[in-house]
Amino acid sequence: MRFASNHGERCSFGSSISADVGVSISMVRASTHASGAEPIQRFTHRYETPRAEQRHGAPLNLTLLGPPEAGKGTQAAILREQFDVVYLATGDMLRRHRGRGTDLGLAASKPMHAGRLVPDDLVIAMVTDALPDDSGSGLLLDGFPRTVAQAEALDDLLRARDRCLTAAILVDVADDVVIDRISGRRVCPSGHVFHVRYNRPARESVCDEDGAPLVRRDDDHPEAVRRRLAAYHDATEPLIARYARLGQLLRVNGAPSADAVFSQIRQGLSAMASPSAEQQEADHGTSSHR
Ligand SMILES: Nc1ncnc2c1ncn2[C@@H]1O[C@H](COP(=O)(O)OP(=O)(O)O)[C@@H](O)[C@H]1O
Known part of the structure; x- marks a missing residue:
């Protein structure tokens, strides 16, 4: 299968996802830390074996777009x-730089705090x-690109690795939903x-995971x-x-719920x-990329 690349070519995707794979997820609890990544939600799920399917197809190179608190994480x-x-979330990476007090963290601190x-x-x-030179089966970017200049840079980075973007997944949420979600978000x-x-959390304002007090993220204030x-x-946009x-x-x-959103993605x-046949005809004669 092929997907559009930035040159109007199609990005090869193999048979990574089959349309008839069933989806059933139920979220059991938040959350745990993956190395250096946003705390992740844990899910129980019944699936066919997409990882195995993916092995037979071309790598997935995905990016998640959407407003704050759309549910990208x-x-x-x-x-x-x-x-x-390979998962890269630029917000998390920048927060870690801030936490470590690196030059980048110091430079990012003011704009981040201000939103x-x-x-x-x-x-x-x-x-x-x-970005690794070889990201194995695929790449998942969260929060990047956020500007046209970043999108162009991403195209160049992928092209240099003989890849192209499989899909930019837009998790679309209205502003009033964003504001409602953010006003109630608490982090440890x-x-x-x-x-x-x-x-x-089980105890009000206390983290279930480590017992630390829960607070507002410093860029969750209304302004x-x-x-x-x-x-x-x-x-x-x-x-x-x-x-x-x-x-x-x-x-x-x-x-809707996380599982319903993922079902749409899948x-x-x-x-x-x-x-479609029409699309395949349009693609005929174009080269494919990983
Ligand atoms: N790709 C990016 N370009 C510029 N700033 C970014 C980028 N990614 C993250 N940031 C900064 O980090 C902040 C937090 O980002 P993120 O954790 O993705 O949160 P959210 O999606 O809730 O806004 C952003 O408001 C911005 O200041």
């Missing part, structure tokens, strides 16, 4: 459990450093995430949330049209892996 956790992908984007050159350099110092209504949403609409034009956009409704990837 939750979907990333499921995708990481289901597929063999503004960190300058492109800093973020692109950070991702360039972190090690990053475990709870919500005062949707994911309550920063307003700016983060503005940054999303101004800088990141133009990417939606770009990826749609390139046939790489997979838009899902982020409002079906969308299946549909992209099985292009």
